[in-house]
Amino acid sequence: MNPIRIEKSTQLKPKPEQQSLGFGKHFTDHMFLMDYSSDEGWHDARIVPYGPLELDPASMVFHYGQAVFEGLKAYRSVDEQILLFRPDKNAQRINHSSTRISIPPIDEAFFVEALQTLIRVEADWIPSMEGTSLYIRPFIIATEAALGVRSSDHYLFAIILSPGGAYYEEGLKPIRIFVDNHYVRAVQGGTGHAKTPGNYASSLKGQMEAKEQHNCSQVLWLDGIERTYIEEVGSMNVFFKINGEVITPELNGSILEGITRNSVIHLLREWGIHVSERKISIDEIMRASDDGLLEEVFGTGTAAVISPVGGLFWNNRDIVINEGITGACSQKLYDTLTGIQYGKVQDKWGWTVKC
Amino acid sequence: MNPIRIEKSTQLKPKPEQQSLGFGKHFTDHMFLMDYSSDEGWHDARIVPYGPLELDPASMVFHYGQAVFEGLKAYRSVDEQILLFRPDKNAQRINHSSTRISIPPIDEAFFVEALQTLIRVEADWIPSMEGTSLYIRPFIIATEAALGVRSSDHYLFAIILSPGGAYYEEGLKPIRIFVDNHYVRAVQGGTGHAKTPGNYASSLKGQMEAKEQHNCSQVLWLDGIERTYIEEVGSMNVFFKINGEVITPELNGSILEGITRNSVIHLLREWGIHVSERKISIDEIMRASDDGLLEEVFGTGTAAVISPVGGLFWNNRDIVINEGITGACSQKLYDTLTGIQYGKVQDKWGWTVKC
Ligand SMILES: Cc1ncc(COP(=O)(O)O)c(C=O)c1O
Ligand SMILES: Cc1ncc(COP(=O)(O)O)c(C=O)c1O
Numbered sequence: 001m002n003p004i005r006i007e008k009s010t011q012l013k014p015k016p017e018q019q020s021l022g023f024g025k026h027f028t029d030h031m032f033l034m035d036y037s038s039d040e041g042w043h044d045a046r047i048v049p050y051g052p053l054e055l056d057p058a059s060m061v062f063h064y065g066q067a068v069f070e071g072l073k074a075y076r077s078v079d080e081q082i083l084l085f086r087p088d089k090n091a092q093r094i095n096h097s098s099t100r101i102s103i104p105p106i107d108e109a110f111f112v113e114a115l116q117t118l119i120r121v122e123a124d125w126i127p128s129m130e131g132t133s134l135y136i137r138p139f140i141i142a143t144e145a146a147l148g149v150r151s152s153d154h155y156l157f158a159i160i161l162s163p164g165g166a167y168y169e170e171g172l173k174p175i176r177i178f179v180d181n182h183y184v185r186a187v188q189g190g191t192g193h194a195k196t197p198g199n200y201a202s203s204l205k206g207q208m209e210a211k212e213q214h215n216c217s218q219v220l221w222l223d224g225i226e227r228t229y230i231e232e233v234g235s236m237n238v239f240f241k242i243n244g245e246v247i248t249p250e251l252n253g254s255i256l257e258g259i260t261r262n263s264v265i266h267l268l269r270e271w272g273i274h275v276s277e278r279k280i281s282i283d284e285i286m287r288a289s290d291d292g293l294l295e296e297v298f299g300t301g302t303a304a305v306i307s308p309v310g311g312l313f314w315n316n317r318d319i320v321i322n323e324g325i326t327g328a329c330s331q332k333l334y335d336t337l338t339g340i341q342y343g344k345v346q347d348k349w350g351w352t353v354k355c
Numbered sequence: 356m357n358p359i360r361i362e363k364s365t366q367l368k369p370k371p372e373q374q375s376l377g378f379g380k381h382f383t384d385h386m387f388l389m390d391y392s393s394d395e396g397w398h399d400a401r402i403v404p405y406g407p408l409e410l411d412p413a414s415m416v417f418h419y420g421q422a423v424f425e426g427l428k429a430y431r432s433v434d435e436q437i438l439l440f441r442p443d444k445n446a447q448r449i450n451h452s453s454t455r456i457s458i459p460p461i462d463e464a465f466f467v468e469a470l471q472t473l474i475r476v477e478a479d480w481i482p483s484m485e486g487t488s489l490y491i492r493p494f495i496i497a498t499e500a501a502l503g504v505r506s507s508d509h510y511l512f513a514i515i516l517s518p519g520g521a522y523y524e525e526g527l528k529p530i531r532i533f534v535d536n537h538y539v540r541a542v543q544g545g546t547g548h549a550k551t552p553g554n555y556a557s558s559l560k561g562q563m564e565a566k567e568q569h570n571c572s573q574v575l576w577l578d579g580i581e582r583t584y585i586e587e588v589g590s591m592n593v594f595f596k597i598n599g600e601v602i603t604p605e606l607n608g609s610i611l612e613g614i615t616r617n618s619v620i621h622l623l624r625e626w627g628i629h630v631s632e633r634k635i636s637i638d639e640i641m642r643a644s645d646d647g648l649l650e651e652v653f654g655t656g657t658a659a660v661i662s663p664v665g666g667l668f669w670n671n672r673d674i675v676i677n678e679g680i681t682g683a684c685s686q687k688l689y690d691t692l693t694g695i696q697y698g699k700v701q702d703k704w705g706w707t708v709k710c
Contacts, residue, residue, distance in 0.1 A: 061417065
């Protein structure tokens, strides 16, 4: 359908040092853009030099937050291919998010094609050092210039790319997390299952207090109704290994369905480990810890892939998990997933897509 | 502190017809801007020609929704003054919102001075026809160009102005509202008490379904925990007159503290009417209606001032309030508040501020 017009930049930026890429700080030479209007639908798909968006100050995104986004990575594989990990899932999820936020959907095959085309143009930007990758941020914003709370008639779909350093420079490193009784990220009936900016705005304050007051790098969110059931950790889904079984909160409408979560459940079941998707309370975790049955806790998400949790701080109780070191299950999941992503482990699941 | 630099536009736009202004469609010739950086704090306050903002596509507002806003009006009074209604309350509220969203506060006196200065520059844009006004939209957005969920280091504070037509062209007109059991606007611990874009994004879908499926112009939101207690109506606070007493939901952390709400409570108490701020359930409303005790329902907000509710649709029950016509209390509040705002009623409360 939409042919993608390509306008190359005449002045390419110098590439940053691979040793000090960090995350989300550098952006490549080009970006993908596509417009929507109620008359024309999605149109004018184009790759153009990366640069500022010119937006009327009345653009609805600034006022009513009508926006959704995605996050995934392109990996330079051991045999010099460029691999994406399950991009079809991101295409599905952006449309799922858009439905909740009243944004028109994008053709899912075209979404993947747009990613691939942009990445081919920017192939030189994909770093090659161990653990590095090219982070991909597709997003949609409401651009109609009008005040009044309603759906916009105009949208912009953009994809930007950012080369990123290794998340773990020296192997997996367990984090300490703060269980928040005070702030709530999302609630059933709300937007927690959608990847929309408002969810993240609401999480900033708790995140900051966890860091400053409790020296915890992430927040574990509890449900907004009973303030008892586990939801997510920061921008990750969360798993608990208790007495040989792995438990993760069920998709209840207030948590995001992570693509890493889905892949982890798949792998664990293949390995013969029992996985339950169900409600799990913070009390149950504390009891398991008291009884010596809490074997591992880890977060899952695109950025860190697997993030082992070495400590939990809740109601002035500080618990240590697996002596604060990375558990075997966390390590194996990390090795397998990154192995698939970098083409070191044969992809018998059909999860990787070449650019 | 911050002197405001003024750069006048050389090409002024033609003013739109006062008969067909509508709401939020036209914008004036200038806007107020001020930048924040963690090094310099708020700086470079300026009034410049209205025009597009140039923002890096990685600007945090697009991704993590870190933004707050306000809404108020300037009125051309009967004696040709320009009046603002309680702008100090908007200054307080934007800082209250900013605190929740981890945005640095603005000096409150300076906030009001910025409004006044911009409005003086744009005085010709304030319409004079009965019921018209100049809508004022101050807002703050996170402008640092970086991905990663955290507070931005850079912000932009902007004020834009839009001349608006009379909300009611032929007297108060009761609306029919849909009581939503499915979607939730906000929950305690979340951001409902802050004026932040994400709250509005989350309300769009329910709003659309209420219109399309139930022919209701607004949604009445129930609490996110028990789905029983009344919260707000669209972008308004809500009041119920039951058997001579007026009841409005208490400020519980998930509803916005409206400035109109505060003024209405003040006036009613002055008039000797008992006002309760407390939890009130949809069942209580239905029972009051069954018992013939539900005398009036009305929303309060800057846009409509008072919006009488003539009908409620809940769980397939359609109830009619006060035979679908505007009640005496709603009418008197509307007349008094608009009277103060347009300088027709003597302001013994000190609510109006001249420009
Ligand atoms: C709130 C939230 N939960 C979970 C995840 C994990 O999702 P994924 O595994 O698709 O990266 C993310 C990150 O995308 C997130 O933002
Ligand atoms: C969610 C919400 N509730 C209530 C109000 C009413 O507030 P105010 O009376 O200050 O306009 C508004 C509008 O500003 C609003 O957006």
